Amino acid sequence: xxNGNDPRKHTIAVLVENKFGVLSRVAGLFSxxxxxxxxxxxxxxxxxxxxxxxxxVRGDEFVIEQVTKQLHKLIDVIKVxxxxxxxxxxxxxxxxxxxxxxxxxxxxxxxxxxFRARVVDVTAVSFVLEATGDEGKLEALIxxxxxxxxxxxxRTGKVVIARGPKARVRRVEPPRKPRVADDPKVVGFAx
Amino acid sequence: MKMPGARIVLxxxxxQGVDLIFGLPGGAVLPIYDALYDFQxxxxxxxxxxxxxxHAAEGYAxxxxxxxxxxxxxxxxxxxxxxxxxxxxxxxxxxxxxTGQVPTHLxxxxxxxxxxxxxxxxxCTKHNFLVKDxxxxxxxxxxxxxxxxxxxxxxxxxxxPKDILVKEWDLVWPDQIHMRSYNPNYEGHPxxxxxxxxxxARAKKPVLYVGGGVISADASAELRELAELxxxxxxxxxxxxxxxxxxxxxxLDMLGMHGSYYANMAVHHSDVLVAVGARFDDRVTxxxxxxxxxxxxxxxxxxxxxxxxxxxxGVPIVGDCRRVLVKLVExxxxxxxxxxxxxxxxxxxxxxxxxxxxxxxxxxxxxxxDDVVKPQYVVxxxxxxTGGEAxxxxxxxxxxxWAAQYYKFxxxxxxxxxxxxxxMGYGLPTAMGVQAANPGKLVINIDGDxxxxxxxxxxxxxxxxxxxxxxxxxxxxxxGMVRQWQRIIYKERYCAIDLPxxxxxxxxxxxxxxxxxxxxxxxxxxxxxxxxxxxxxPVVLDVCVDKDECVFPMVPAGGANxxxxxxxxxxxVRDKAAKSQTGF
Numbered sequence: 001x002x003n004g005n006d007p008r009k010h011t012i013a014v015l016v017e018n019k020f021g022v023l024s025r026v027a028g029l030f031s032x033x034x035x036x037x038x039x040x041x042x043x044x045x046x047x048x049x050x051x052x053x054x055x056x057v058r059g060d061e062f063v064i065e066q067v068t069k070q071l072h073k074l075i076d077v078i079k080v081x082x083x084x085x086x087x088x089x090x091x092x093x094x095x096x097x098x099x100x101x102x103x104x105x106x107x108x109x110x111x112x113x114x115f116r117a118r119v120v121d122v123t124a125v126s127f128v129l130e131a132t133g134d135e136g137k138l139e140a141l142i143x144x145x146x147x148x149x150x151x152x153x154x155r156t157g158k159v160v161i162a163r164g165p166k167a168r169v170r171r172v173e174p175p176r177k178p179r180v181a182d183d184p185k186v187v188g189f190a191x
Numbered sequence: 192m193k194m195p196g197a198r199i200v201l202x203x204x205x206x207q208g209v210d211l212i213f214g215l216p217g218g219a220v221l222p223i224y225d226a227l228y229d230f231q232x233x234x235x236x237x238x239x240x241x242x243x244x245x246h247a248a249e250g251y252a253x254x255x256x257x258x259x260x261x262x263x264x265x266x267x268x269x270x271x272x273x274x275x276x277x278x279x280x281x282x283x284x285x286x287x288x289x290t291g292q293v294p295t296h297l298x299x300x301x302x303x304x305x306x307x308x309x310x311x312x313x314x315c316t317k318h319n320f321l322v323k324d325x326x327x328x329x330x331x332x333x334x335x336x337x338x339x340x341x342x343x344x345x346x347x348x349x350x351x352p353k354d355i356l357v358k359e360w361d362l363v364w365p366d367q368i369h370m371r372s373y374n375p376n377y378e379g380h381p382x383x384x385x386x387x388x389x390x391x392a393r394a395k396k397p398v399l400y401v402g403g404g405v406i407s408a409d410a411s412a413e414l415r416e417l418a419e420l421x422x423x424x425x426x427x428x429x430x431x432x433x434x435x436x437x438x439x440x441x442x443l444d445m446l447g448m449h450g451s452y453y454a455n456m457a458v459h460h461s462d463v464l465v466a467v468g469a470r471f472d473d474r475v476t477x478x479x480x481x482x483x484x485x486x487x488x489x490x491x492x493x494x495x496x497x498x499x500x501x502x503x504x505g506v507p508i509v510g511d512c513r514r515v516l517v518k519l520v521e522x523x524x525x526x527x528x529x530x531x532x533x534x535x536x537x538x539x540x541x542x543x544x545x546x547x548x549x550x551x552x553x554x555x556x557x558x559x560x561d562d563v564v565k566p567q568y569v570v571x572x573x574x575x576x577t578g579g580e581a582x583x584x585x586x587x588x589x590x591x592x593w594a595a596q597y598y599k600f601x602x603x604x605x606x607x608x609x610x611x612x613x614x615m616g617y618g619l620p621t622a623m624g625v626q627a628a629n630p631g632k633l634v635i636n637i638d639g640d641x642x643x644x645x646x647x648x649x650x651x652x653x654x655x656x657x658x659x660x661x662x663x664x665x666x667x668x669x670x671g672m673v674r675q676w677q678r679i680i681y682k683e684r685y686c687a688i689d690l691p692x693x694x695x696x697x698x699x700x701x702x703x704x705x706x707x708x709x710x711x712x713x714x715x716x717x718x719x720x721x722x723x724x725x726x727x728x729p730v731v732l733d734v735c736v737d738k739d740e741c742v743f744p745m746v747p748a749g750g751a752n753x754x755x756x757x758x759x760x761x762x763x764v765r766d767k768a769a770k771s772q773t774g775f
Contacts, residue, residue: 024313028313062499069496072496075317076372
């Protein structure tokens, strides 16, 4: 068991008002308080007036407690949820431009295949691969491709959703009608 | 009915109950000043520099309990205001600051007097707004006042592009404010309050440590009730001064870096420490690992992020200080119905005896001199002359600490000082705001010569606006607090601290139409203070004091509160201090 006081990565979901300047408020908080963001991704939710940010932050318990409280103190922040110790699915997308000389073309494709990565662009000397997965999978893919010569690498940052029938990071107004996915039998750990 | 945005701003201020604003006009806010020309029921006080408008709004807010308002133009005016905003942020003072902005179509064009105002004030306000649509003016102003005055109070900034002020809009004024993302918690958790009451009922060495939150929440009466109910000694932070009468037998005066020996010892040895509306600032705690090492700490604060930020807290209670204290008094009364065990009663008697001994043996003290005026003496005589019934404002530095140590505070909301940010130059403009909020009352700005010089231009405002602020300059011809640190910690390597004799403050005061007085001998102090108080005009009383005087007791930065230096240190103490971690 990790000691609660050891710094580790936390994944925090933040619901915010979808207004201009909110991103800079959140980013500014981190720089002003001396916390580091490892990754951050933002997008609209079902309710277009609300955006959801997924932050990955490294810190011990006290730092994360302060991060959470300080985030919540921002006026435009509606809800802050630390999903680290919840059962959750995390995904990140990566685009990789990798050398594809005749000598290693097949090897690149085989590797891509193992990781269920897709070739989305191809030239005589290179491939662009698209892969999704959790951090471990993507790191493994990158490590295997590295010897072949990675030209360029772009990552989206993590997005995370809790497992199970209930939203851990609730929308502000509850949904009007029960939906099919609310039936626990329908939802499994499919991935 | 449609009207220009500028007029809407003024109408909204009026609906919000604002009757006084501090400001300085300029290009981008000219539409508002044009609307102000024939607008009834809103007094405008013209300051001489924008930071002064912000500080004056702070003084107004702190002493009246209402939101202070200031209005300045774009670019340099907004950047000048930043100091006051951060000051209000650190000390949780509710102000709403309006700045002008270039027209929306020019934003981002590096237009004349353009600055990214909201970008700049983002980190030094509780919240800020850029108005991009005139229909939002009413709702935004409503929200701005709501945010500034609720929860943990603080500054809110509203940036007003010029075209929004010129174009005509309908006045939209929401009846209610509903913000799904902002709902401060006022009621403390009943279970935690009960735990706190149980701890207090069984405490052998309890101490209440109270801060500015008690004043913001108007909780002084409830605090006193709690203290008297269980005979709990009370120490106040710099921001909390006035929340508990200093002449009360349970008062331990101020704690912290320049606090009383007895307050710091009491906190250090306490077994239950109840912090009320205070935030465990480094100037209070000293070295955190040596702060109140044996105490179970209860922390009552409206701001959850204050709790366990610097010091781990055993019993956190998030809520409004007044409401929580009311509940805590009830709960404690309940607990006290059963007689505490005899051991507790005996320990409490010993604790009271111990505190009384410390108070008797280590009071605030200084060496009297017949030849040179001691700064502490000046504050004592101001305290005597006013009987603790004057509004006291200070600058930042040695004089500020002496004011905090030697003035006998009686009432809340009668003390304004820059506690968190330590803004030199805070004194005079803030005193102006205090005077404007409290016409006919005695307002004394105890300032230093270095600090006063930073905003002395506001004497002009005092004169023209009929604000008879009394300034007492504790004049030691230099930056005294810096000098003190260089003397004690930097081995007397004095650098960049001398402010020799200029300007002549008496003549400067007279140049601004104010009355100037000077004192150089101890025997002249009392008559000069009396003369100052009885003069109806703004007065500057220049008191030339002993420049070698230091503020004691003192905890060197990074030291534990038990490492207090009580008197002018010997070389060996200085060497010890020099080895401690230093820094302002």
